[in-house]
Amino acid sequence: MKFDYLIVGAGLSGAVCANLLTSRGSKCCVIDRRLSVGGNLRCEKIHGIDVHLYGAHIFRTSNPQVWEYVNRFTSFNKFVNSPVANYRGEMYNLPFNMNTFNQLWGATTPEEAKRFIEETRVKNEHPQNLEEHVLNLVGREIYEKLIKGYTEKQWGKSCKELPPDIMRRIPLRFTYDNNYFNDRWQGIPEIGYNALIEKLLENSYVLTGIDYTKNRSISKSAKRVIYTGPLDEYYGYEFGELEYRGLEFELESHDCENVQGVAVVNYTDKDVPYTRTIEHKHFVFDTTSPKSVISKEYPVKWKRGMEPFYPVNDRVNNEKYQKYRDKADKEGLICCGRMAEYKYTDMSETIENAMKCVDRITRNDSSASCSSSYAYPR
Ligand SMILES: Cc1cc2nc3c(=O)[nH]c(=O)nc-3n(C[C@H](O)[C@H](O)[C@H](O)COP(=O)(O)OP(=O)(O)OC[C@H]3O[C@@H](n4cnc5c(N)ncnc54)[C@H](O)[C@@H]3O)c2cc1C
Incomplete structure (x- = not known):
């Protein structure tokens, strides 16, 4: 046994687990089937602009423990999300x-x-x-x-x-305040999401391009496995497939400094096929690029093999998930993260859940599980 933990998935959940465990003296190996780390937080530089490859990611939290933790690795800029809606050319x-x-x-x-x-x-x-x-x-x-x-x-x-x-609730604000979120802290990491994840993983052994489903023998290298991937896939879909909503992104480069004047525009008319356009340079305030990059987000029907984005937490799927979860708990598989827990969690909740998960593991509680509230994707 070379490692104490094999962590499947180098997204935010896997990276936080790895950071906390290695800082407590454990040896961790982290694998991901993608070729780079970061999961859905991954960015790529295009024309000198950090482009959020899997949808806009704006960090926000009201949890002082989470805020203190992320600030050990990076400071945050003063970005405040103030999206606008475009309905047939009318702006709101x-x-x-x-x-x-x-x-x-x-x-x-x-x-x-x-x-x-x-x-x-x-x-x-x-x-x-x-x-x-x-x-x-x-x-x-x-x-x-x-x-x-x-x-x-x-x-x-x-x-x-x-x-x-x-x-359940539709927030109506009777003040002239366009800040989309109510959280106490908000911003984009000054060092960028990629560097944040790399810092979290710096004391772990990291392998990318390795799919656990096809390389299960790798678990022999560790005493325990922390799994952050889809649980139905882990068990060969034996209780049926869990449903997700998919997303496709279309990237456009523009020879223009400023295309839409704001980071996020929601298109609220059904006849426009995409839901949002993101102008990535507006997330930071120091981009000097004369160009701009826009991504359009198209919600699509999800099929096996596609990236699973939003879990569809209706009764049928939740019951199916519970069967997988009961089996995982019985076998002592540690489940952590938005896919293994089959629920939408923002980054703050993801970090909080990973912290709780590591606390439970290190307290030797084999039923390491996290909370189960369900939030509507924003
Ligand atoms: C479109 C969109 C926009 C969002 N915007 C925001 C936002 O603005 N603010 C916010 O706070 N949160 C946002 N979120 C939520 C945020 O993305 C999640 O909180 C976070 O990504 C969860 O991290 P994770 O590690 O659990 O999952 P992931 O990021 O999905 O990482 C899981 C990793 O596991 C790997 N993996 C899975 N199965 C296997 C396997 N069998 N073998 C090897 N590797 C495997 C995957 O390749 C992936 O890299 C958004 C989510 C979406 C979908």
Whole structure:
């Protein structure tokens, strides 16, 4: 046995586990089937601009322990996410706030805005689907211009077929504040995501281009395995496939310094096939590149072999996942990360879960598991 732990996956979960375990004296080998480390945080320099290859990643947290931890490796810039929505050429600020209400109805005071919302609400005490739920909360205009098309593209289903609980709350802000997040801290790592992951992995033995599913004998080199990949794949899909929503990215280079004037634009009309366009240079403030790179995000139906992005946490999938999880717990397989836990977690929650996972392992609790709340992807 050369290693204490074999960690499958060099994404944020695997890298944090590796960092915490090696700092406690354990020897870790980290493998990934991709050719580079970082999982979905991976960036690539194009025209001197850090391009987020797997969708825009904005770090945010309200957890002081997570904030202190990441700041051991990097400081963060002052980026604040203030996306805008484009509905058939009409531009609206997000999240829904006084600027949006002014753009929609000319409302200038919170009272006026509340009156407009109240007047357009379609009241329903027992909404049966997402459409009824949203109409009840915010009324027809906000629903049709800013929510319906985007959500239907995102999930590939009509809002009438989606359950109300995927959007329990719709944050309405009655101040002129375009900051998308409410978290205490927010920003992009000054050293970049790739360097952050490399720092986390610096005391581990790292192998890329190795698929665990096809090279299981590698587990003989370690006492225990921490698995951050999809659990249905690990068990050969014996209880059936877990469903995901897929995403495809189209990159465009522009011979122009500034294409859209903001990092994130949401396209909320159903007729535009993509949900968002990202202009990557706006995440940082020191890019001197005369060019720009835009990525368009297209939600797609997921098939086995594609990158799994958003878990579809409906009842059927959650029950299927539980069967896999019970089996993994019985065998003492340590599951950590968004795929092994089959739930969307942002980076803060991912780090928090990895911390809890390592605490449990080092306390010798073989049922190392993490929390199980389900968040709507933002
Ligand atoms: C489109 C999108 C945008 C997001 N934006 C944000 C954001 O703005 N802010 C935020 O906080 N969070 C965001 N997130 C969430 C963030 O991506 C996750 O919190 C984070 O990536 C989870 O890390 P992970 O290591 O669990 O998973 P991953 O990043 O998926 O890493 C898992 C790794 O395991 C490897 N692997 C899997 N199976 C095997 C195998 N059999 N053998 C070898 N290797 C394997 C994979 O190749 C991968 O590299 C976003 C997520 C998505 C999908």
